[in-house]
Amino acid sequence: MTHFAFTPGSVAVVTGGAAGIGLAAAKRFAQLGLRVCIADLGEDHLMRAAQEIGSLAVRGGNDVMAVETDVSRAEDLRRLEAAVRDRFGGTDILMNNAGIQPGSAMFGAAANWERVLDVNLWGVIRGTQTFVPGMIARGRPGLVINTGSKQGITTPPGDPAYNVSKAGLKAFTEALQHELRNTPGCQIRAHLLIPGFVFTALTAKGRIGKPAAAWTPEQTVDFMLERLGANDFYILCPDNDVPRSLDERRILWAAGDIVENRPALSRWHPDYKQAFEAYIQKDD
Ligand code: NAI
Numbered sequence: 001m002t003h004f005a006f007t008p009g010s011v012a013v014v015t016g017g018a019a020g021i022g023l024a025a026a027k028r029f030a031q032l033g034l035r036v037c038i039a040d041l042g043e044d045h046l047m048r049a050a051q052e053i054g055s056l057a058v059r060g061g062n063d064v065m066a067v068e069t070d071v072s073r074a075e076d077l078r079r080l081e082a083a084v085r086d087r088f089g090g091t092d093i094l095m096n097n098a099g100i101q102p103g104s105a106m107f108g109a110a111a112n113w114e115r116v117l118d119v120n121l122w123g124v125i126r127g128t129q130t131f132v133p134g135m136i137a138r139g140r141p142g143l144v145i146n147t148g149s150k151q152g153i154t155t156p157p158g159d160p161a162y163n164v165s166k167a168g169l170k171a172f173t174e175a176l177q178h179e180l181r182n183t184p185g186c187q188i189r190a191h192l193l194i195p196g197f198v199f200t201a202l203t204a205k206g207r208i209g210k211p212a213a214a215w216t217p218e219q220t221v222d223f224m225l226e227r228l229g230a231n232d233f234y235i236l237c238p239d240n241d242v243p244r245s246l247d248e249r250r251i252l253w254a255a256g257d258i259v260e261n262r263p264a265l266s267r268w269h270p271d272y273k274q275a276f277e278a279y280i281q282k283d284d
Helices: 021-032 043-056 074-088 110-138 160-183 215-227 246-258 270-281
Strands: 011-016 035-040 064-068 091-097 141-147 188-194 235-236
Touching: 011 021, 011 074, 011 246, 021 035, 021 043, 021 091, 021 215, 021 235, 021 246, 021 270, 035 074, 043 064, 043 235, 064 074, 074 110, 110 141, 110 160, 141 160, 141 270, 160 188, 246 270
Parallel strands: 011 035, 011 091, 035 064, 091 141, 141 188, 188 235
Antiparallel strands: none
């Protein structure tokens, strides 16, 4: 069942909506009869995506708009919010999805860390603060969908800036949902989308064909819509390699580091290799 916020004519704003998961979401929203605004970098990139979305929109291209936006810039987000209000009257569904993963090193350039945090974390905080008060005031059912990552939950070694950004996004989205459900009369709900391995420009790394392990962006969005329909806060997506049961064990093991007083990131500590393997394989 599709979530009741997806009623024809509702307005969805998708950041990072010109490619990957964001574009797939914008297309599905348009097919559901929503009016859609995509926000992304690069005029050409945006215009091509807007045309694709427009060709699927129930009432045609007039229901689609595109606004060049760098989500790390507060003034861009304010301009985006105002543009959507002017054209469509307000926003019902906000998908804070723009994200980057250029790679990072613990003692690497501060500018790289700052960019990752500015886009992946501040982009979501500022996006939420810019849009959500108006969404609440509109008094209609609505959604905020923030795209997180399993790397923000189990925080594997190798890309600390990305992990920090997505761990922060998870904490922010949990606090946001708590705030929204305790706001009298508020009909907006927040959700944390946690994709699995999805084949997009972010993960392609020179590959042309989709690896067998990966899901497509469209599969991810279909799963998201199904779980939104079930009102899940944590939309934990599997992929072709990792079923939910394995994610559950990995998440429980990570939380267990504190409870069991194990070393940080013990999943990747040689002394715990066997114990971790046994844990994920054990029958209940
Ligand atoms: P993608 O690279 O295909 O799409 C990301 C879009 O965000 C691009 O169109 C890009 O131009 C845009 N963008 C980047 N910086 C921006 C900025 N400052 N302002 C506005 N737009 C900006 O990547 P994908 O995979 O679709 O990623 C979407 C989200 O999903 C990201 O937040 C990513 O971290 C997350 N994610 C992706 C996974 C995957 O396996 N692909 C797994 C887990 C999370």
